[in-house]
Amino acid sequence: MYTFSNRLKIASFILMAVGVLGIGIGFMTAPSTVEDAKAMVASHYDGHGDAHVVTETHGGADQAAAHDDASHYEHVLLQLQNKPWAALYVAALFFMMIALGALAFYAIQRAAQAGWSPLLFRVMEGITAYLVPGGIIVFVILVLSVAQLNHLFIWTDPEVVAHDKLIQAKSGYLNGPFFLIRAAIFLGGWILYREYSRKLSLAQDESNDDSNFKLNFRISAGFLVFYLISESIMSWDWIMSVDPHWFSTLFGWYIFASMFVTGITAIAMVTIYLKSKGYLKDVNNSHIHDLAKFMFGISIFWAYLWFSQFLLIWYANIPEEVTYFVTRIADYKVPFLGMLVLNFVFPLLLLMNSDFKRINWFVVMTGIVILVGHYMNIYVAIMPGTVGDQWSIGMSEIASVLFFTGLFIFVVFRALTKAPLQPKRNPFIEESKHFHY
Amino acid sequence: MASKVIHAFYDDDDVLMHAVKKVRAAKHHIEEVYCPFPVHGLDKAMGLAPTRLAITSFLYGCVGLVVAIVMMNYMMIEDWPQDIGGKPSFSFVENMPAFIPIMFELTVFFAAHLMVITFFLRSRLWPFKEAENPDVRTTDDHFAMEIEIHGNEQELRDLLLDTGAVEINITEK
Numbered sequence: 032m033y034t035f036s037n038r039l040k041i042a043s044f045i046l047m048a049v050g051v052l053g054i055g056i057g058f059m060t061a062p063s064t065v066e067d068a069k070a071m072v073a074s075h076y077d078g079h080g081d082a083h084v085v086t087e088t089h090g091g092a093d094q095a096a097a098h099d100d101a102s103h104y105e106h107v108l109l110q111l112q113n114k115p116w117a118a119l120y121v122a123a124l125f126f127m128m129i130a131l132g133a134l135a136f137y138a139i140q141r142a143a144q145a146g147w148s149p150l151l152f153r154v155m156e157g158i159t160a161y162l163v164p165g166g167i168i169v170f171v172i173l174v175l176s177v178a179q180l181n182h183l184f185i186w187t188d189p190e191v192v193a194h195d196k197l198i199q200a201k202s203g204y205l206n207g208p209f210f211l212i213r214a215a216i217f218l219g220g221w222i223l224y225r226e227y228s229r230k231l232s233l234a235q236d237e238s239n240d241d242s243n244f245k246l247n248f249r250i251s252a253g254f255l256v257f258y259l260i261s262e263s264i265m266s267w268d269w270i271m272s273v274d275p276h277w278f279s280t281l282f283g284w285y286i287f288a289s290m291f292v293t294g295i296t297a298i299a300m301v302t303i304y305l306k307s308k309g310y311l312k313d314v315n316n317s318h319i320h321d322l323a324k325f326m327f328g329i330s331i332f333w334a335y336l337w338f339s340q341f342l343l344i345w346y347a348n349i350p351e352e353v354t355y356f357v358t359r360i361a362d363y364k365v366p367f368l369g370m371l372v373l374n375f376v377f378p379l380l381l382l383m384n385s386d387f388k389r390i391n392w393f394v395v396m397t398g399i400v401i402l403v404g405h406y407m408n409i410y411v412a413i414m415p416g417t418v419g420d421q422w423s424i425g426m427s428e429i430a431s432v433l434f435f436t437g438l439f440i441f442v443v444f445r446a447l448t449k450a451p452l453q454p455k456r457n458p459f460i461e462e463s464k465h466f467h468y
Numbered sequence: 469m470a471s472k473v474i475h476a477f478y479d480d481d482d483v484l485m486h487a488v489k490k491v492r493a494a495k496h497h498i499e500e501v502y503c504p505f506p507v508h509g510l511d512k513a514m515g516l517a518p519t520r521l522a523i524t525s526f527l528y529g530c531v532g533l534v535v536a537i538v539m540m541n542y543m544m545i546e547d548w549p550q551d552i553g554g555k556p557s558f559s560f561v562e563n564m565p566a567f568i569p570i571m572f573e574l575t576v577f578f579a580a581h582l583m584v585i586t587f588f589l590r591s592r593l594w595p596f597k598e599a600e601n602p603d604v605r606t607t608d609d610h611f612a613m614e615i616e617i618h619g620n621e622q623e624l625r626d627l628l629l630d631t632g633a634v635e636i637n638i639t640e641k
Contacts, residue, residue, distance in 0.1 A: 345565050
């Protein structure tokens, strides 16, 4: 049995406390009047002389420049008020997606009846435990958005929809109640599978036949069908709809690749951490090697999908599609291009060598790069539609990440203490123990 | 220089793997093992140095990438600038997204083909080459282990029979 070390527990509490404090300050310092917003933007430009030049050069593409000065600053005010919300939403979504990606990986191992991975099942189940609180937090943020307490999704604002033909045409699908019903069904389905599969997994340890294992196989196969559809719709609803005019048909796959690689990375990092503390004795470096192969492969898969989406839109150059990338390249050059380096070039070069995939610290370092890169991925997906060019990695963003890191660590490692780290009666456990490449 | 070698035949890859480990433990040098199919882990059991083929493959991939960049730059930017779909011309960087599929394909093409050619050269394989197999059965269902004899014929014979060899031949090489 794993015991949650006090040091780690205290660290997670400190992270959460600092996070809550920072998030609170972020909300409190958000401007409430146009004058405040003006002052903030002015001081921001004083601090970074070059930022002003950037906004001027892309001014032609910016809608706000067409308006007069007053309405421009009103727009800026809304963007700055949105910023702490968007920062909270990006971090909440990112950590929920880690748990969801790990759940998809777990379900695939179950449905494939994989022989190498049963030793890691308890680690995966620990990570997916975060889906319950993480999913509920995301749902609460979505409810608050629909209730107009923030402006993350502009299509929830009746005032905006009244003047927007394109959103009106989509409102049969993109409306508050239906949006929340879908979210509830998806989160409910994922959490239901997670809890049921976990229950069967624990029951298998105590049982004297394989009926729990077989049932788990069947529900996992069924879950994967549900997951594939719900994940795709989730990505349109929760991420793509912050830019309600824009659409991409492979967006679901692209977001899937992101959550899958971060989920696998989290599995690898938690496994290595537990091993360094003397647990999981039977996990050998071939298991780490396999996880690192997945990290390597899915990073390339992500880059492939990112580029497939980019190339077609860039080549066709249709205004309604290409605005998505025009705004990102104009206002988000560093995170937008930087994440390609973090998510593709680094994992490609660092994990290419077979031997490096077995070196724990190498896998952890690459894992950190991948996690940072995929945070940027979600950040660049959400921010342009919510705060426009008023982005910065400031108090709200860092505090949100700290808070959810703390919560994630607390929930995951508390779940790990609930059951023995090694499944007892999984039919493939012997194969997993002797797994070697 | 003619030397005497002993050929021990096996009819199962698991038995062969155990035999290789045993022979190595008894400090005999295994010249070669002939197999009808690749046996997983045999190279490690025989103590062969790890292959450097992967490194050559990486380098060939880099060559392919450079060739693609230079080629696309010459064809599409310098020699006869193309203007397709109103894309900005005269600049490699601005046109690069269109070149990435070619860069990828040539990287894979160079890495794969040159690696295979290197493998053939390194293994001394070329068209019309005479087979080196000591026995045609090693292309069908038998494995043969080759060990050089240094006046220890009887000792080797006993050891190999003990490891489960189905047949032992001694030949001049």
